[in-house]
Structure formats: C-alpha cells, structure tokens
Amino acid sequence: MSEPDRISCTVTDGVADVRLNRPDKLNALDPEMFRALVDTGLRLSEDSRVRAVVLSGEGRAFCAGLDFEALARFSEGSNTEDLVAERAIGPAKARGQQAAWVWAQLPVPVIAALHGVSYGGGLQIALGADIRLIAPDARMSVMEIKWGIVPDMTGTQLLPELVGRDLAKELTFTGRVVEGEEAAKTGLATRVEQNPRAAAMALAEEIAGKNPEAVREAKRLLDLAGRVDLDAGFAAEQDSIRALFGTPNQVEAVTANLEKRDPEFTDPA
CATH class of the missing domain: 3.90.226.10 (2-enoyl-CoA Hydratase; Chain A, domain 1)
Structure with a gap:
C-alpha cells in the first residue's frame, strides 16, 4: 500500500x-x-x-x-x-x-x-x-x-x-x-x-454552518484557557471580539438571524 x-x-x-x-x-x-x-x-x-x-x-x-x-x-x-x-x-x-x-x-x-x-x-x-x-x-x-x-x-x-x-x-x-x-x-x-x-x-x-471566523477565534481562545494567565486570556477575548465585529460574516450572522433564514458565510482568505 x-x-x-x-x-x-x-x-x-x-x-x-x-x-x-x-x-x-x-x-x-x-x-x-x-x-x-x-x-x-x-x-x-x-x-x-x-x-x-x-x-x-x-x-x-x-x-x-x-x-x-x-x-x-x-x-x-x-x-x-x-x-x-x-x-x-x-x-x-x-x-x-x-x-x-x-x-x-x-x-x-x-x-x-x-x-x-x-x-x-x-x-x-x-x-x-x-x-x-x-x-x-x-x-x-x-x-x-x-x-x-x-x-x-x-x-x-x-x-x-x-x-x-x-x-x-x-x-x-x-x-x-x-x-x-x-x-x-x-x-x-x-x-x-x-x-x-x-x-x-x-x-x-x-x-460548518456557523461563522467560520468566529469558530476559529473561539477555538483559539478556548485553547488558551489554563495555558496563559487570566490577564492574557481576557485580553485575547477583547482582541477577538473587536476583530470580529462589523466583518461581513458577522453582519451576515445577525442579518440571517433577524430575517429567519440560513446564513451564507464566505470562507476566510
């Protein structure tokens, strides 16, 4: 083989x-x-x-x-x-x-x-x-x-x-x-x-049906837990939320929820 x-x-x-x-x-x-x-x-x-x-x-x-x-x-x-x-x-x-x-x-x-x-x-x-x-x-x-x-x-x-x-x-x-x-x-x-x-x-x-950028950020943040101190972990959370707000995929998540339809996300570059 x-x-x-x-x-x-x-x-x-x-x-x-x-x-x-x-x-x-x-x-x-x-x-x-x-x-x-x-x-x-x-x-x-x-x-x-x-x-x-x-x-x-x-x-x-x-x-x-x-x-x-x-x-x-x-x-x-x-x-x-x-x-x-x-x-x-x-x-x-x-x-x-x-x-x-x-x-x-x-x-x-x-x-x-x-x-x-x-x-x-x-x-x-x-x-x-x-x-x-x-x-x-x-x-x-x-x-x-x-x-x-x-x-x-x-x-x-x-x-x-x-x-x-x-x-x-x-x-x-x-x-x-x-x-x-x-x-x-x-x-x-x-x-x-x-x-x-x-x-x-x-x-x-x-x-795979969720905002792929948010899922990636969530995995990264959760993997930090217990491996960095709380100051670093909390700061990482804030960096991520600022980076996600207003992006096309984040806006699509909100819009799709309000319109009660399935979202259509684009893959990260």
Whole structure:
C-alpha cells in the first residue's frame, strides 16, 4: 500500500472527512501512517475551505496503536530516520508527536469518532481532537506500559488536562482499558454515541454552518484557557471580539438571524 493510501480525505461543504485507512491492521501506526497523518493535517490547516474535520478509522477500530513489527524495528534501533520530522510543528518536534499535535493545532474544530479500540498512539491521536465521540463498546487505553515504554506522542501533556492528573497517572501506570461510558464520565471522551461517525459528521456540518471566523477565534481562545494567565486570556477575548465585529460574516450572522433564514458565510482568505 502506498503512503497516500494510509489516509483518505475528502472535503464536502466545508467538512473534511479524514479516515485512517489500514483496516487489515486495525489502522495501526507504521512510518507511512505517521507521515500520512502529519501531511494530511498540515494540508488541511492551509485549506481555507475547511470549517470542521471529522477524524475516524476504517474497519473494526479507530487505531490499535503502534504496529508490532514497527515496534520491534524501533526497539532494535533501526529505521530511526522514520521518526525524525523535517521541521517542528509548534512544540512538536518528533514525528510521532506531530501525528497527534497536528490535529490540535488545526485552526478549525476536529471531532474524533471512536469505535473498536483506541490504544496507545491511537489514543494519543484522539487526544489531539477537540471533541471525541465514542461508541458504547469502544475501548481506550494508555497501552504503552504494556510494552515497557511511556506515551511519547503528546499524551503525557494532554491527558492530565482532560481527566485530571491523578487519573492520568493511574491509566498510564497500569494500561487499564476504559470503555465508552466510563470514558465519557471521566472526560477521556466527550460523549457516547451509537454511531460515532454519523454523529461526528452531523456535528461537523452544524459547526460548518456557523461563522467560520468566529469558530476559529473561539477555538483559539478556548485553547488558551489554563495555558496563559487570566490577564492574557481576557485580553485575547477583547482582541477577538473587536476583530470580529462589523466583518461581513458577522453582519451576515445577525442579518440571517433577524430575517429567519440560513446564513451564507464566505470562507476566510
């Protein structure tokens, strides 16, 4: 299978439908998958048509984590060039980190639709999404401890933010498997859906119908929360609201609401 086949990606009406496409291996991560994830995320970040992204997996799982054969090669110290990124993406310098972080740094909302398993690196990729919709019987695990290693794809930094430091430690120290309902209750997932991909697409379409500039600003502001002090966060809010007021899309939002019709927004330049 060629590298581009590792990921399928289509954009329709502002929604990017991104699917991990290695179903025979439960979408396990190999060097080609790492590269395809990063390349796809970077390409979408530069596409002004994109207003929301749905990230899912083909076949029976979202992502089973690192490919076992790849794990053996990495343990032997060979093919390490496959893990070296050509350039940094923000704070993410290793390719594995970038495969997860590239979704977090997208300027538009990313919704992960999780079914089957999301183990190890697969879980860390899901953590890069803004919203995670999970099937009732889906399973998630910080699986790295099983292989005698630690999460190294941004998970140690993003997981405590979602579930709290103590639960993040328990899950990381034990590799315990968490299923749909518990995942939603603890914050590991956003909510349970019988059909996560269909629900994610519906949510993405709803978001794509809002002012795209306001959605981008909202994501940027919310991602600042807890990462900057309140002075900086409050100032950023005021900068954003001043920048949005009076713009064509903001005026269209008000006009469409008053006229009780669907708005017609233009994509950011």
